[in-house]
Amino acid sequence: MTSPAIDETHDAARTSWIESANGHGCFPIQNLPLGVFSVAGDAPRGGIAIGDSIIDLKALAASQLLQGQAQIAAEAASAPQLNALLEMGAQGRVALRKAVSELLSNADHEARVEPMIIPRSAAAMHLPARIGDYTDFYVGIHHATNIGSLFRPDNPLLPNYKHIPIGYHGRASSIRPSGHLVHHPNGQRKAPEANAPLFGPTQKLDYELELGVWIGPGNELGQPIPIDEASHHIAGLCLLNDWSARDFQAWEYQPLGPFLAKNFLTTISSWIVTIEALAPFRIPQPARPTGDPRPLPYLWDEADQAQGALALTLEVGLRSQAMAAAGMHAHRIGRGPASNMYWTIAQMVAHHSCNGCNLQPGDLLGTGTISAATSDGLGSLMEITRNGSAPIELPTGESRAFLEGGDELTLTAICQADGFVSIGFGECTGIIHDGAVAP
Template sequence: MNWWTTDDTHDPERTSWVDSAQGHCDFPVQNLPFGLFAPLGLEPRIGVAIGDMILDLRACARVGMVDPAVSGSLQETTLNQLLSLPGGQRRVLRHHISALLSDPAHRPALSDKLVRAADCVMHVPATIGDYTDFYAGIHHANNVGRQFRPDNPLLPNYKYVPIAYHGRASSIRASGVPVRRPMGQRKPPEADAPTFGPTERLDYELELGVWIGAGNELGTPIPIAQAGDHVAGFCLLNDWSARDFQAWEYQPLGPFLAKSFQSTISPWIVTAEAMAPFRIAQPLRPEGDPEPLSYLLDADDQRHGALAITLEALLLTRAMRDQGLAPMRLCQGPAANLYWTVQQMVAHHASNGCNLNPGDLLGTGTISAPTRDGLGSMVELTVGGKEPIHLPSGETRGFIEDGDEIVLRATAQAEGFVPIGLGECRAVVMEAK
């Protein structure tokens, strides 16, 4: 089967005997994302989200309730082995879990293997060997580039090369873990020399995370027509950025301390199989833009390579929490604003023979829109801090301050199918040490 093919697990009439799954905004029975969770006081284990509950897949595997071919991977303490399974085996496992949670006959055997998600701690689901952050949001690239190069915001290579840099895998944390304001060098334009201290221009970036499944051997590229077979699933990613450090350090080699201090991800891996109904055509490039080079061009990818996902970022300050105010939406927009498909990113990454491994994480880059309501970072929203935003609490923000919490959310929707979500990606900013 192709990675965009739907089956009966996507049937909008399918329901679950888990009551909270009905109409759940993120985790109806049509989703079934994998994650690494720990009931309070216990060690982490692999589970699947269903409504407000988590099904303990390790417990299911230990009593023979899953296919022996995948049982071992469900008893690991990370999802790497599960991610490495061929798409066909993951699809069989998905069908089995869907049947277990749909047929009320399984309720007696599974009730003691369900735990409330609110009573669990979520962990980064896989051991991330490598993390690569792309720059595929063309509107973000235009908006930021315009602040530095008003007449030429995009560099000449942008529309030919899926631009990316290698990030820091060790500092990726799951949703809910606070982020510490980083220390580093900055040099304002008017200063003669740099200074060292806490960033004054802390920013968020609204991105999708892409989990790699089956890898490739070193020296063996991944053809664009096969790139989708190497994508295991998706999450939300906030690639926190210290804009003042970045402006000073990025030349000539790109981001370093401005990005490496922490990135936050939503803890659930929404599988490529779950995302099949929400595959859409990649938007046509504007007239005059070059066609992708042949190693990045595939007809099926152009027909099915984009994602019908709506993303949003929200801000909740300490004062807003004290006043009982709801988070304020900063932006909302479609993932289809990406200039390159996920499959093009994978194919380009491996085109020089670079080996990708199960559990590697790719970031798409900040997903922004051409209009203000879809700008996916503070540096865009406030034009580099020059036009602060006004909050319901009476506060203003040019960049993110201590005590602020950024919340990312996303929903995949398509006519004739039940919407699914990616779960929340949130973190509170703590003061610098």
């Protein structure tokens, strides 16, 4: 898998005349992620985050400041969804990125561009694209091992795990951007000692710390994507929280996969951090432990192994209603590297399409929960509390086995590499509603 080129847009010395961008923790000029926003009831349209602001791509497309592929890309991004821009592939994204980077770094353009700048605080964020299909993978090996050990202590990983990227088809209709309220879903749950199941709201509401992968150009039905071409089909990444009702999951997953335990809501961060912005943060995929099987040829590419992982640190914060009332910040309950993925993003794409399945622009893939090998880097409460048997304590003295009404759960991520400016993803946040959905 070929990594996008590092160019002048990644230059650590480049700054912006938008002062909030300089030193910004997530959105310096080296990032320039794509999203869809609206202001005061206006129609949603594409934008690029820069510091505490957004540059309106619809206004930019009408400004006559762009040319060629950059102009075509901005016009494509003027719609309420970015599918047309994603379909253009790297050529359009790169041209737009370079043009916007120049406009925002050169003060000569300030007078003409400044009217197109919107405060992010004044904008409502929407899903970046129309998501036709959503597939959730299971590539976090430490999460798979931890969950397996709770139910199969003698054999935590099933025999296929190290041979095949495991995944299941999720529900695209219930994906929402950061900030959407989370209800306790209703469903069936059955205690191990009970004779019959009960119906009602989940008692084990959980989160899952994941990355989301946005598909750019798709493939024709019946035409697999070779692993060494996967990068051409990946537009960028976001944060993804696959909310989970663990008690429903334990009852319904036999014999098939997740259903009501997962399909009630998935939250994503609002911005697509493009694959081009991530170029400086590519690192080798960690070597497989001695004795692990080598993947079949369609899943193996030396270039992908050399640069298929990311120098990206993920973090989870939990803030209870009492903490919020006291003005307290979120309590960190997990932090770890994204390199804990056993399979690379390219391997996910290659496997997803190897049977001829057609991916489409705007499709979303989840990595599955990314946990570290240590207790401070676990990616779900199921793991942290050992299925509720060892609750965590919050700074207020409250305890949590699983999420409760009023809790605010936030995922964040930061990319760091020597010689480059760090970039982030923004927040992926959900607040747990006090009540359950109506039956």
